[in-house]
Amino acid sequence: MTEGILIRVTGLSIGWDDVVLQKNASFDVARGDIFAILGGSGCGKSTLLRYLVGLEDPTEGTIEVTGIGRPHLDGGRPRFGVMFQSGALIGSLTVGENVGLPLQEWTDLAPEAARAIVRAKLRLVGLPGVMEKMPSELSGGMKKRAAIARAMALEPNLIFLDEPSAGLDPVSAVELDELILTLNKSLGLTVVLVTHELPSIFKIVSRCIMLDRDSQSIIARGDPRALRNESTDPRVRPFFHRTPHETKEG
Amino acid sequence: MALLVHVRNRLEAQGIKSEFVGASEQVQGIVHLYEGDVHLPPPKRRKPESALAQIGRATVNVLIEAQLVFAFFGQMLISAIATVRAPRSANWREVLPTMERTGADAVPIVILINFLIGFVMAFQGAVQLKQFGANIFVADLVGLSVTRELGPLMTAIIVCGRSGAAFAAELGSMKVSEEIDALRTMGFGAMPYLVLPRALALILVMPLLTLLADLVGLLGGLVVGLTTLDLSVAGYITETRKALTVWDVYSGVIKSGVFALAIALIACQQGLATTGGAEGVGRRTTASVVTILFSLILLDAGFTILFHAFNL
């Protein structure tokens, strides 16, 4: 693992129109981390990812992606891969073309070589033989895995995943965890992911932050295993122990 | 249960006291689940907006929309210049299929509609002109009105209904399913990748469709001339050629190019501005067709004044 900060977020506020989801958030993602963004449904995890990858402009605060920046915003070759919660495959292209899209645009590979890479990436996420299918012919979980393959097409050093294992069967989910862990260990891939899967969090995540919508702030940060064992915060504990919140008033 | 709770809340809002009493343990649990035992604060009434305020707001909205379209036009020009400088960055592959979809596939309907337009024009004109024994001038009437006005305008309206709506719906559904965002994270801007190829295809295809429309429009007139006015084919054609200058045809073709730009611009702008799921796509598609039709008429009036001012 190489040391150093890869993403530095300082004083960031996020939200939609007049709804504020987070105020003055600051955190760092280190190179080689598997970094998780946790929190209840609708607390703004996907929204935070949109800011991190540059789809929304922060009105307050800054986001620095050290060393690589975000050249794709000016139509340059993207330096990291992104997988959206819904997959967001291009509906008018086949799955193979979707995965091959970044290769075709940003590399000078011969079409044959590009196809071979696409096939290899799809096999990596456990989707052999869907090259010629249209995205509408895939199940939700298959779409997600194809989107992960697309995010990894250019072999970036940094990848953003929004709930990669939600909607996958337990076996595929575990295989995906293994894949992420392997890429992280062997290539030093930095992963920023949103997830709700406790087993996966405890297994692969090295550091996490937990967002809270009511207080519009980060309510916990650090190693998820340590948080599970040590946190006494009534908003954090139920998450790691899978217990319902104390109901307010009787 | 939810309904009962709702009824109780409504009664309470009108100042009538009511309670759930005598429920068994099990039922009480359900009452609690639906918050039937919570007393709501009285809801505030919203004052309905006055007609004047509504008209004012609608006007402001129209102005804002117009401003957005112009801003979009500016972005498109910048993007087009960047593309001319670096032709590799554009998505040329999509131009030909789009031309086929918007042009070739529209040929039958363009032929049918414009033939009928020419036919009807000639028929209506003939009734009047017959009274003065000026049968032959039907050729002038049809020739001028089809090439200068009706050919370009009817073609634009057809293309608006077919392709304008299609562009808006296509880009709109891509927007709401985050496909546009995904493209952006891969370094594909919506302008060079989606908008420019569509605009280029329409600008290339519409003048051709307009020429075709002119031709079948004249043919429609000719058919009326032959069947009800006892004119000869040669006579009709000679009269048409006497009445028309090359400029009459050119002006129509120039107009159609501008119409094409307007259709692509508004349809793509509306499509990319879509928010709010499938319903949003529908709303934007409708809005784009209405806006395009309005702008076509406006542009056409502008052209008429312009050409008149320069005596063209």
Ligand SMILES: Nc1ncnc2c1ncn2[C@@H]1O[C@H](COP(=O)(O)OP(=O)(O)OP(=O)(O)O)[C@@H](O)[C@H]1O
């Ligand atoms: N396009 C949008 N326009 C306006 N508000 C939005 C939009 N997308 C999301 N929101 C709002 O932002 C809030 C956070 O949404 P977000 O998708 O970031 O949640 P999330 O934490 O990813 O939830 P989940 O775990 O269910 O995916 C939600 O309450 C939602 O109402």
Ligand SMILES: [Mg+2]
């Ligand atoms: Mg989400």
